[in-house]
């Protein structure tokens with residue numbers, strides 16, 4: 001029984017929120033096309049107590065089961081967003097979406113799990129983790145965490161070990177930008193890469209050269225350019241390419257896998273392509289804004305419009321987005337995130353006189369599934385199976401939670417969407433579920449509509465209505481040593497044996 005209470009999200013829309021258990025945990029989805037990353041088939045899907053218990057044609061059930069008709073529609077794993085920032089303190093303010101409004105938005109858009117970034121408190125990662133445990137306590141969808149590394153000492157490597165072995169963390173993010181706040185130097189990155197490797201944790205980088213960005217910003221201010229366009233001009237693609245290449249080379253030197261977050265430029269993508277071609281394990285994550293938008297918005301004379309597009313690395317000129325889409329469709333880049341990090345227009349106005357003070361970040365958590373469907377499947381660039389791979393399955397594999405997540409298989413969690421390819425969606429800040437008063441995709445319409453979202457075996461989005469249950473979202477522990485670590489010991493051994501001859505020679509020359 002639910003003790004339903006109506007709550008408002010700040011955009012003024014009402015939806016049903018309950019704080020204790022809801023029944024109706026038996027659901028049959030009938031007659032749809034079930035899509036997994038490598039296969040699609042006409043089948044029914046039967047769910048009981050949060051788990052998928054059957055996937056096959058013509059499943060018969062009793063009257064007590066809720067039946068959803070998916071004829072002519074796609075039944076797919078709920079989206080997993082690898083990159084969000086909810087309730088994040090950043091650039092003198094805090095993101096307007098917390099775990100409640102951000103997750104509600106996600107569910108309304110067909111995303112059923114997200115991975116957020118824990119920011120350490122004064123460099124203390126365990127304290128940061130505990131703070132994020134509190135922020136996420138009432139979650140209504142499943143979530144996991146990456147943890148940022150912002151300083152280095154013995155305590156930090158010990159904390160990384162605690163987080164991996166006791167707290168379900170298997171990834172750490174290193175910011176090569178944001179000089180003076182989150183940025184780390186190469187010596188720290190090197191220590192971090194070594195520790196990640198020893199723990200089986202994935203190293204992630206925000207790849208921009210922070211020192212050069214600082215210099216670029218100074219140049220713009222000296223030229224009298226203080227508006228949002230100065231943001232893009234101060235940190236051009238070459239600085240993203242440089243940092244991506246540097247991080248890739250250091251990861252190769254350490255021989256550990258690397259994950260490049262928010263790949264925004266062809267420059268960075270080219271470095272990833274080159275490394276992958278040479279056999280290096282590098283994952284590239286474009287985000288929806290980088291795939292779909294271009295930088296002309298930053299030149300809009302209306303500050304409220306231009307400032308909403310300020311994020312880092314910046315949204316690039318026309319051409320980069322298409323190059324990233326092509327790379328995603330051919331497997332050079334592997335999965336799509338959002339970097340959902342929202343600030344409303346009053347918060348963005350902190351940088352009215354100086355683009356360096358505009359809080360960096362854009363929305364996307366609610367829009368990602370629709371925009372990728374419309375742009376990439378709708379155009380024929382990728383198949384429905386590819387769509388599932390880049391929006392869900394590959395994320396689950398990389399963060400080692402497949403096939404519990406990212407699949408419609410017997411035994412997987414019942415995180416499922418029903419998408420109608422013949423229906424259409426429209427995006428607006430007037431109807432979205434984020435608390436932000438703006439939306440970078442304002443006015444966009446497209447084909448494809450997530451009509452039903454099932455999270456943890458509950459129907460949470462149907463008939464344009466959200467029914468979320470506070471506290472029903474689970475923290476998903478992510479174990480170390482994903483498939484990306486397979487074979488590393490062998491390649492280390494090969495490297496060591498290749499050193500035997502030169503070491504011998506060097507020693508003989510020394511005597």
Ligand code: URP
Nearest residue numbers: 206311312339341360361
């Ligand atoms: O502008 C951005 N990307 N804001 C969020 C922080 C980050 O760098 O991911």
Ligand code: ZN
Nearest residue numbers: 206261262312
């Ligand atoms: Zn970043």
Ligand code: ZN
Nearest residue numbers: 294295296297
């Ligand atoms: Zn444009």
Ligand code: ZN
Nearest residue numbers: 083085339341
């Ligand atoms: Zn981010």
